[in-house]
Amino acid sequence: MEKAVVTLDNVSYQYEESDQFALQDVSFDIYEGEWLAIVGHNGSGKSTMAKLLNGLQFPQKGEITVCGLKLNEDTVWKIRALIGMVFQNPDNQFVGTTVQDDVAFGLENHGVERDIMIHRVKDSLEKVKMGQFLNQEPHHLSGGQKQRVAIASVLALRPSIIILDEATSMLDPRGREEVLETVRLLKEEKILTVISITHDLEEAAKADRMIVMNKGQVYCEGTPEEIFSMDEELIRLGLDIPFPVKMGKAFREKGIELSKQYLSEEELVTELWTSYFNK
Ligand SMILES: Nc1ncnc2c1ncn2[C@@H]1O[C@H](COP(=O)(O)OP(=O)(O)OP(=O)(O)O)[C@@H](O)[C@H]1O
Ligand SMILES: [Mg+2]
Numbered sequence: 103m104e105k106a107v108v109t110l111d112n113v114s115y116q117y118e119e120s121d122q123f124a125l126q127d128v129s130f131d132i133y134e135g136e137w138l139a140i141v142g143h144n145g146s147g148k149s150t151m152a153k154l155l156n157g158l159q160f161p162q163k164g165e166i167t168v169c170g171l172k173l174n175e176d177t178v179w180k181i182r183a184l185i186g187m188v189f190q191n192p193d194n195q196f197v198g199t200t201v202q203d204d205v206a207f208g209l210e211n212h213g214v215e216r217d218i219m220i221h222r223v224k225d226s227l228e229k230v231k232m233g234q235f236l237n238q239e240p241h242h243l244s245g246g247q248k249q250r251v252a253i254a255s256v257l258a259l260r261p262s263i264i265i266l267d268e269a270t271s272m273l274d275p276r277g278r279e280e281v282l283e284t285v286r287l288l289k290e291e292k293i294l295t296v297i298s299i300t301h302d303l304e305e306a307a308k309a310d311r312m313i314v315m316n317k318g319q320v321y322c323e324g325t326p327e328e329i330f331s332m333d334e335e336l337i338r339l340g341l342d343i344p345f346p347v348k349m350g351k352a353f354r355e356k357g358i359e360l361s362k363q364y365l366s367e368e369e370l371v372t373e374l375w376t377s378y379f380n381k
Contacts, residue, residue, distance in 0.1 A: 104133040104134065104136075105133060105134045106131035106132065106133055106134075106167075107132055107133065107134045107168070107169055107262060107263060107295050108131065108132035108155065108166070108167070108168050108169075108263065108295075108297075109130075109131050109132075109165075109166070109167040110128050110129055110130055110131075110151075110164065110165075110166055111129055111164055111165045111166070111167070112127050112128070112129050112163060112164040112165070113125055113127070113128045113129070113154065113161045113163065113164035113165070113166060114126050114127055114128070114161060114162055114163040114164055115147075115150055115154060115159065115161045115162060116162060117150075122318075123318050124147050124150040124318055125147045125150050125151060125154070125161070125318045125319075126318045126319050127163075127164070127319065128147075128151065128164070128318075128319065128320055129164075129320070130313060130320055130323065132263075132295060132297060133295070134295055135289070135292055135295055136289075136295060136296070136310045136311060137285070137286075137289045137295075137296040137298065137308070137309045137310045137311075138295075138296070138297050138298070138309060138310065138311050138312070138313065139298050139299075139300055139305065139306035139308075139309035139311070139312045139313070139326075140297065140298070140299045140300075140312075140313045140315060141299075141300060141301070141303070141306050141312060141313070141314055141315070141341060142314055142315030142316060142321070142339070142340075142341070143315075143316065143339060143340030143341065144340070146315040146316055146317060146318065146340075147315055147317075147318040147319075148267070148299045148315055149267055149299065150318075151299075151315075152187065152265050152267045152297075152299060154166060154173075155168070155173075155185060155265065155297075156181075156182060156185050156187055156265070157173055157178035157181055157182060160173075160174070160175075168181045168184055168185065168263070169181075169184050169262055171184075183259065183261065184261050184262045184263060185261055185262070185263045185264070185265060186256030186257070186259060186261040186263070186264045186265070187256070187264075187265045187267065188249065188252045188253055188256060188264065188265070188266045188267070188269040189252075189267055189268070189269065190267060190268040190269065190271055190272055191272060192245045192248035192249050192252065192272060192273070193241075193248070195248070195252045195255075196240040196241075196248070196251075198240070199239060199240075200236070200237050200238060200239060200240070201227065201232065201235045201236055201237070201238045201239075201240060201243070201251050202223050202224075202227070202236040202237065204240060204251060204255060205223045205226055205227060205251065205254050205255045205258050206219055206223050206258075207255070208255055208258060208259050209222060209223070209258055209259065212259065222258045222260075223236075223254075223258060224236070225258075226254040226255070226257040226258040227251070227254045229254065229257055229284075229287075229288065229293070230250040230251070230253050230254045230257070230284045231250065231280075231284065232247060232250050232251055232254060235247070235251075244276075244277055245272060245273040245274065245277040246273050246274075246276060246277025246278065246279075246280035246281055247277075247280070249269055249270070249273065249277065249281045250280060250281060250284055252269075253281070253284060253285075253288075257288075257293070257294075261294070262294065262295060263294060263295045263296075263297065264285075264288075264294050264295075264296055264297070265297045265298075265299070266285070266296070266297070266298040266299065266300075267299045268299060268300060268301065269281065269298070270282065270300065270302060270305060271300070271301060271302065278302070278305070282305055282308060285298070286308065296309075303330075303341070303342055303343070303344040304344055304345075306326060306329075307326045307330065307344050307365040307366070308326075309326060310325070311323065311324070311325060311326075312324060312325070312326055312329045314329060314336075314339060314341070316339050316340075321339060326365055327363060327365065330343060330344060330347045330363065330365065331363060333347075333351070344365060345367065346364045346365055346366060346367050346369070346370045347363060347364070347365065349367075349370060350363055350364055350370060353374075358378065360373055360374075360377075361373060361377075
């Protein structure tokens with residue numbers, strides 16, 4: 103049985119200035135060690151959910167539990183220590199003048215002892231493959247490198263969960279790949295439970311499980327294979343279909359049958375190559 107690290111139970115949230123619920127009766131579990139991608143059209147409530155999970159705002163209805171703690175004003179600081187957040191804009195996340203200062207900043211705020219701090223800064227930066235950049239000035243880094251440092255700053259605080267809210271959306275393809283590879287490794291080493299909120303379907307395809315939000319509600323959940331086989335329905339929900347899935351469909355329409363639905367271009371190319379072109 104998988105262990106739930108986060109539970110949302112009938113959560114609703116309405117912004118003061120708004121006459122509609124940004125989230126309405128949202129219930130789901132997030133399991134220990136999984137990579138969950140949350141997708142949905144603009145305004146479907148994804149960032150609102152991230153803010154609720156981190157206790158930046160509190161639901162008017164329903165309950166959120168994180169690592170066994172019910173989220174309320176008494177537990178919010180404990181829960182914030184359990185959840186790290188990385189946001190969209192790599193340039194808005196730096197406070198230090200060097201990479202190591204930046205990662206150390208959060209630790210200093212938590213009063214972590216100097217020896218432990220030095221070790222944790224180095225260790226966190228090594229985990230995101232930025233160990234060579236300790237004394238670099240952040241503005242000299244690429245977008246992907248900056249986001250990896252932002253992830254290291256989160257790791258240094260040893261949270262159980264990391265939320266990436268569109269953390270790759272301002273990056274070029276290479277930066278995006280670097281960040282996703284980092285996330286994949288962290289997940290593989292069982293360091294963190296990962297929640298990635300994303301418009302990037304190739305990113306969502308790498309997750310273990312997906313939740314599709316629609317107008318403030320959970321529309322459906324499933325593995326990326328299950329979700330992307332919904333096809334036209336996703337387009338009606340304001341989402342797209344990953345390129346390899348579209349290609350697979352186009353091949354089938356031309357009478358070229360594939361053995362499965364591919365979510366990665368490499369796998370699709372391999373099957374085409376071995377089954378059709380290499381005979
Ligand atoms: N500070 C705010 N005040 C009032 N309404 C807000 C506020 N922030 C978000 N909303 C509204 O709440 C709803 C959900 O917004 P939210 O930012 O959670 O969506 P999202 O899924 O993250 O969208 P995007 O994909 O554009 O980031 C939208 O209707 C939005 O207009
Ligand atoms: Mg958002």
